[in-house]
Amino acid sequence: MPDDQPAGGVPIELNKVTKVFPGGGAPAVQELDLNIPAGEIVVLLGPSGCGKTTTMRMINRLIEPSSGDILIGGQNSRDIDPDRLRRHIGYVIQQAGLFPHMTVAANIGQVPKMLGWDKQRISERVDELLTLVGMEPATFRDSYPRRLSGGQQQRVGVARALAADPPVLLMDEPFGALDPITRERLQDELLHLQDDLAKTIVFVTHDVDEALKIGDHIAIMQRPGHIVQYARPAEILTNPASDYVEQFLGAGSSMRLLRLTKVGDIELDQVVHTSEGTDAEELRQEIERDGRGYALITDGMRRPLRWINQADLEERSGPIGATGDRVTGAIGHRMTLQDALEALLNADTDVVPVVGRRQAYAGALSLATVQNAIASIKSRERERRLRRGEAQ
Structure with missing residues (x-):
């Protein structure tokens, strides 16, 4: 694993990974296969004792596999020095795990210091990351962890994990000890950060709603340490692979679909969009052919x-230049349908642009789009109930 890691994530592949602890009886993890795409959040979900944390800790070799291979960015982790490996994998645990005798700045700068960064570079990185996680550097860099709230400590923990710009981030129940309001706020902040950073994140939780909200893919695990379903949240809710999955999800899956289906998982409108340099007459003709009567102007990064x-x-x-009315709001592709519906009702326009990573245009959303998505969800739910009825 090279020392000059890119900002984005790398793929992770687990092949027939097994872990047997001495005197532990049955394997904690048994012949587990898992492909984690670069730049995605993959959630390991399951009850206590199903092997979630053991699987995660084998990725950074805090626990050594008994057999099988783990490839990170195409390189076998066994071929990488464990200390060097961990310095390029961010790790966030419950209750942050900050060093109490170190300031916030010293905690965040610990890994860059071990990597040999100079003081100026470390200081700039600390301020950058504190700003990124919503903490004013001048206020917090010289504070000690005991003076921070639980939510602030977790923010510092995330900043510390990102300090050396690792391609991979491991998060072990990071928000589990927080109150519900703070927990939801930090989940939202994580999703916002991920849109900008595109790390490969492996996230462990036993909370179904948390998994459905933040996961691009979810691996539902069962004792003894194997995966019973690996899919996108909407697919798991509409088509659970087994009775075990359905029971683990619990009642209310239909409501969860509305509350937790992400905007990026539904079919979006594709309105005409172009740049400021487009010829006005050409755009007028394109708008006329499209039939909607309007278009979206984006900048060089498609924002x-x-x-x-x-x-x-x-x-x-000639070029359209600055003609038109400013976009007053956008909907993130990770926003839930429930939140998107509220945003639409409060919007100044009937159609709102949807933005993906780095705030780039990904499509558009209207009330009709949401209604069609809800109708599709209901249809899938009816089909699932019919299939289950026929199988019984």
């Missing part, structure tokens, strides 16, 4: 800037 309609382009020639 939404303005809405423009056909009337704005009448008798105009």
Whole structure:
């Protein structure tokens, strides 16, 4: 694993990984196969004792596998020095695990210091990360962990894990000890950070709602340490692989679908979108062919800037430039349908752009789009109930 890691994530592959502890009887993890795509959040979900944390800790070799292979970015972890491996894998645990005798800045800068970064670079990185996790550097860099709230400590823990810009982040029940409001806020912040950073994140939890909210994919585990279903949240809710999965999810899956299905998982509108350099007459003709009567103007990174309609382009020639009305809000692709519906009801326009990673345009959302998605969800639920009835 090279020392100059890119900002984005790398794939992780577990092949027939088994862990047997001495005197432990049955394997804690048994011939586990798992492919984790680069830049995704994959949640290991299951009850206590199913091997979630053991699996995670084998990725950074805090626990050595008894057999099988773990590939990180295509390289076998057995071929990487364990200390060097861990310095390039961020690790966040419950209750942060900060060093109480060190300041916030010293905690965050610990791994960069071990990697030989100079003081100026470390200081700049500390301030950058504190700002990234919503903590004012001037206020918090010289504080000690005991003076921080639980939520603030977890933010510092995330900042520390990101300090050396690792491609992989391991998170072991990181928000489990927090109150519900703080926990939900930090989940939202994690998703926002991930849109910008695109790390490969392995997240352990036993909380179903947390898994459904943050996971791009979820691996549901069962004793003795194997995966019974690995899929996107919406698929797990609409098509659980077994009675065990359905029982573990519990009642209310239909409501969860509305509350936890992400905007990025439904079919979005694709409105005409273009740049400020587009010729006005060409855009007017394209809008006319599309039939909606409007288009979205984006910048060089495809971030939404303005809405423009056909009337704005009448008798105009040359590049469209700054013509149009400023976009006043966007919906994140990780936002739930429930939250997206609320955003639409409060929006100034009937259609709101949806943005993905780095705030790039990914599609558009209207009330009709949400209604169609809800109808599709209901249809899948009816089909699932019919299949289960026929199987009984």
